[in-house]
Amino acid sequence: MNIKEAADLFGLTPDTLRYYEKAGIVPPVHRAQSGFRDYQTRDLNWIYLVRSLRRAGMDIDALKHFAELAKGRETNDIDTLKAVDTAQKGILQKQLIEIDEKISELQQTREILAYKISTYEDHIAKFKTGEWDAENQERLWER
Template sequence: MNIKEAATKFDLTADTLRYYERIGVMPPVTRNQSGYRDYQVRDLNWIYLVKKLRDAGLTIESLIEFATLAQMDRTQDVQAAQKTILNDQLEVIDQKIQELNDTRKLLSFKIDTYDEHLALFADGKTMPDPLWKENL
C-alpha cells in the first residue's frame, strides 16, 4: 500500500506519516525497489497504534520513547518500560473520565433543578445549599 492509500485509510496526511517516521514515532516503513514507501500490515498496525495513542493524549515524546523501545531487543526491562508508558497514560485518561463524570453530574443537577433555580432567582433568593455540597 502506498503512502497516499495509508494516509487515507487512517484519515491522516502523507506529510503526517512522513513526519511520524522521520522523528521516530514509528519504525522505518518498508520500501519497494524504487525506494517508495510500501506499507505492510506491520506498518499499518503501527499507524493505527500511534493514531489511537495520540487520540488518548500520549505526547509525541512518549510515542518516540515507546517506538524506540519497540525496536530494541525484547527484554523484560524494555517490555516493562513500554507497559509503564501505557499505564501512565491510562491513569491520565481515568482522571479525565472522572472529571467528565463529575461535570456530567453537575450538568444533570443543573438541568434537573433549572426551573427551581429560576423561580428562586426571580424571587431574589438563591438555593439553600451550595452546589458543591451533597447535591452531586
C-alpha cells in the same frame, strides 16, 4: 498500501505519517522496489497505536521513547527483551491511568451539566422569586 490510503484509513494526513516516521515515532516504513512507502500490517499497527496514544493525550516525547524502546527488540538477549517489555508496558500503564483519571473528571463534569440542564428552569424561578440570591442558593460543590 500507499501513503494516501494509509493516511485516509486513520484520518491523518500523508504529512503526518511522514513526520511520524522522520521523528522516529513509528519505525521506518517498508518501501517498495520503486522506493515509495508500501504500508504493511506492521506499519499500520504502529500508526493506529500512535494515533490512539495521541488521542489519549500522550506527548510526542513519550511516543518517541516508546518507539525507541521497540528497537531493543532487535536483539536475542533475554534481559534486554524483558527490560523493553517492562518499560513499554509501564508507559502504556501510565497512560491508562491518566485516561482513567480524565474519564472520571469528564464523568463528574457530565453529571453536573446534566443536573444543571434538568434543574435549570427551577433554579431560574427561585432567583426570580427572590427565594435565592447571590449568597443564598444551592452549593453545587456540596451536592
